[in-house]
Amino acid sequence: MTIRKKTLGVIFSLFLFMGLVVYIIIRFVLINGYIELETEDMIKTTDQVSNQMKDDLLKLKTTVGDWAPWNDTYQFIQELNESYIQNNLMYTTIANLNINFMLFIGNDGRLKYVRGIDTENETAIQEKNDAYLPLLEENPVLQRSETQNEIVAGYARFNDKIVRLSSAPIMTSQFQGPVMGTLVIGNYINSREIDHIEEKLKLPLEIKKIDPGKPVEDFSINKILPQGHRFLIKRTDSLAITSSVLFESLSGKPLFIVEMKKRRDVYIQGVHTLNYLLLALGIVSLFFMAIMLIYLEKNVLYRLLRLSMDVKKITLSGHGNNRIMVSGRDEISSLSLDINQMLEKLWENEKRYQILFESASDAILLLKGDKIVDCNLKTLELFGCEKNQAIGKSPCFFSPEMQPDGRLSDRKFRDIIETSFSKDSLLFEWLYLNKDKTVFETEMNLTCISLPSGDHIQAIIRDITERKQSQRIIMQTEKMLSLGGLAAGMAHEINNPLSGMMQNAQLIENRLSRNLPVNVKAAEEAGTTLSSINAYMENRNILKLLRSINNSGIQAAKIVANMLRFARKDNSEKLSDNIVALLDNTIELSQSDYSLKSNYDFKKIKITREYESDLLFISCHSSSLQQVFFNIIKNAAEAIFNSPGKDKAPELIFRIMKNDAMARVEIEDNGPGIEEKVQKSIFEPFFTTKGPKEGTGLGLSVSYFIIVTDHGGKITVESAMGKGTKFIIELPLMTS
Template structure:
């Protein structure tokens, strides 16, 4: 036998291992924690540094953009002031010439003097000049295009479709002066699509206005030269600078140097042109974003031209200048600080490790001293428990708790003593539970048969014993074929249930019992819980359920037939009405001599109304028309009865005269003719015995007529078969209506002189699916539904009296006032 480990020695050994492991774990946790803290702090330093530097470069770029925009606005305002001042100077020159010569020279001479004085004037480095137009569009002076002088430019447009002369004349007419922007030619430059800002002012006393302007791109170039020089000198941080490129890749400012703008980025930094082209594409895409954005890449530093470092830049586009401005910061500058922090962390980890090792050694020495004392007391308590468990297998002797020294073991001793009593009580309860479950299974109406994997019976309830006649003790251990032969066919489902662990159900099995058809549901349940394998077969008799379901289906069919009858009646009613109306019109036109239209038509054909009537009488046409009207009236009455019979019941249950309902259903039954049996309901004699002053009855008329029609039709068929036999009787119905005053009911009696019923048939006549007719001739639910309508729906009574050979009488009693169910 394998040697067992001594518990106390085991505790001592593993206690030391635990302490060493705990110390090592604490050291490892501290080292790992310190390392994670260092990594976290490093990541945090990098994140904070990058976020701070990104904010700085964004602020620097936006500051430069604001400076550019400010200079543009200031330059534009200054330019507008310059050209306005120049135009005012021109007007002052013209005014002086006019005032000095108005009394000595003619108007044409003065005008020529003004033109000659303004023509040679140039300003703004020779690109500025004057022009003078008449208010009707005639060019008086054109400083850059003398050939336009004397031409009318009223309908002339610039490249953008603006009517310059018209627009400037409108400004003069409205305000006398003003600024105007359009596109025009530039001296010493090809093309005519240069944007120009112009100021115009009227020259008194002539219908002239003088103007001067500057080209927008000239203004921009002046701004660019000034700004680029200032921006190239901007520095921030240790390595920070501003760079500016054109949208087409030309370098303007980079690494603190000013460039001419004639070289591309990849031509200036030509060590790796493809990389620089890729970098420019990224910068260009960012520059197109409103508000700018950041870009990450590698680039050389100012002081280390042979090494690239990771860098982040902020790019901002200025579309009207076709520039993008950027500034960047190198991300590896923070690594020096991180390296210092990590060196300090390593020293801290070494000191903590040494401290923990010394503490762990001291704890182990104290543990060994304490455990030697604890071990002696623990062995005594373990000996008590060992002796207890040795006895507990065959006795109920308790532990002497006074000898137990440790509180925890004392509580264990208390629980162990309770365990003995609980075991005894549990065994008793288990016996009771077995008996209880057995009673439940035996009380079930279903047949319950348990089988093991070999098909042997393990459970057999009272229902199985009652059907087979085999007791539970005798059935246990038998095969299913021996104990319950008619269930042998279920063995295939038993094997399938065990294999798939799924319930197998065979519904509506048919079997014959004492000449009667019965239906059963057979279910096979696999047993898979608590390691028990096998199956349980349950057999349930569902005969009544099947019959009720079939009765409901048949009832739904009858409702559908009623709806079909209503539809047919409606379809018949329309042509029937047309036929009767046409017959009436024919009668009027052929028999009435007092109608002028009839007389006129007869005269036009050369005969008289008397001759027509004589012909009709001889041919009996008038009698035929009468027969048509009479037959139509009878058909209309039949249709009306069919509609009334098929109409849905009213939830309010109005009151009806039962005599009227009975007469209507008799009239409807009169249309019933069975071609196979060759009987005609109209040949049956009807005797009515109705009491006078019968009270109205609250009912569902359609359902009551359904009951009456069913009884009359069954009786008619029975009397027809009986009269065709040996007994030659005239078929007859006696219909009675009697007021049962004390009971508060009206009684309906329908009596026939048919073959009657024997006592056995009379007792079962209201059972669902019971019929005396041949197979296929009847469903056996007509009278059961009728019984349900009278007793359940109307809270009435229905019974039958019959003597074989003397006839049958159905008795129906309906309450006068409706009682809620």
């Protein structure tokens, strides 16, 4: 898409967006204002209807308040005299009061007399008491006791009609008692009542009864009217608005709704005003948009198109000496100058980069997939080839068939390439071949980079053969330091007494148990027989003790074998071994180490083993791992016995467990602990807290290298002052 089309699209979208924003703002401000006015008008109308209903209820309360505290009514409830009925309960009297029935209830709660009106015959009649019993049972608040003197008024359902009720205690005209009963009067809210309200308010109304048990709309979203009624305003469409007032029964349950409906004249006027305003804004916007496009085309778009064509020409022909023509003194002219300056700097940077690339001390390759697309001189020197021999080939071409972990080089490298695209940087070790097919070790750093031609990988290769050799020397040196103590142990504890112990034990057993003439003669000269000596030996388990001495010699020989295996240099190939047996062998070696026995009395340390399994196989250099375990055990023993104020028995806890695909080894002591600042440097080479003649500071750094680099595991330390130290080692389990 050209910049001209983009500009047209942006301007059109901008004006459309601005029009939409203006429309939303105007609609929000103007239309919402009209809606608020419409709502306020509807609330006023609703309030008028509610006030009218309240006035009618107050009239009923006034009527019952006049009739109940009256001497004639007081006498009638006691005597039911006919004169009261003839004089007061006539049709015209009741009809003028807008009453449909009157109930006279005694103190015992029973209806004594019921007076209603027949609207068809225009006569007052005495109705059956039983007909009004359901009304009283559903609204017990109407019935009075001697202590209930207030007037009650409200609404109820009776004979599937809505009735307005009011009740008051029957007393004397002086409001004196005792209360002789209750007077209840009521009138039906029917079409005549609604017509009366409509005529008064000039507004159509509708009464909607609420069926018991059916859900009622939520009337709580609006405020409550001053009369205490809840109301709900609805806009059914764009032409009409309705308001509903909820009226509850005497028992507080929803009973009926009075609904009023009006035309939305205010809202319709607001919509027309909005449409006229938007039409005017649209015409003005189109006019300004046309002027803006003509100006941009003449002063910006055409000149940018010419600048773009010049840049394309330079790109196709190379940016050596080609530059853009500059005309004018505006921003586009300034941009042209900036592009020319950028071309100069690009040319300089390209030459500088080429010099750095070719003179780098590390081999640098640019890979597309797993193929080499460019490389520097150090790469050619490292692989011993020409550049045309390297371009287009995979680095695996210069690698041995298999890597140290047993995987094929080409398959492993493809997996690494796929992984590098999902990571910022990937560092790993790799074997390559010299020109004479000699294997050398390297460290590769892969970084994914994006170029105009697509995603590439920058590979930096560093020969680490000498560094690896130095690490092996350090490991062997540390191992030899450890073997110094072991050798002394062998000299003092095993080698000297071992042969004599086993020979003498065998000689004693032969002289006391074998039936040789010399033995028989010596027994007779001592005044006994060889068989008696044999019986004594068996009874006293002396021969068994002699065999135990031989077993001890065998155990000592095993210790010598373990120490010799520990001192032997690792082969380059890792072998499968049981980490449980490795740890147990190292503990056994530690118990016989001369320096540990002489300096710290290692046998006084309580050894606790907590092994989850007796068989956890890993691929490892066994002697290297034994060196790690021995270094940690030795450090723990030194910490335990050199801690001041030791008030608990020394203990070492060894734990082995399976943690997902890793074997987890924990070596915990109850020594004084390690300070936090020391923990941060504990695995650094030549870092030590011991004196100059007590340690080299290489033990734990070599251990870290063995676990992390050589075996792909983890080693961490957890410690707190006064709470001991725990070293945690995790090594990958064998998958099969």
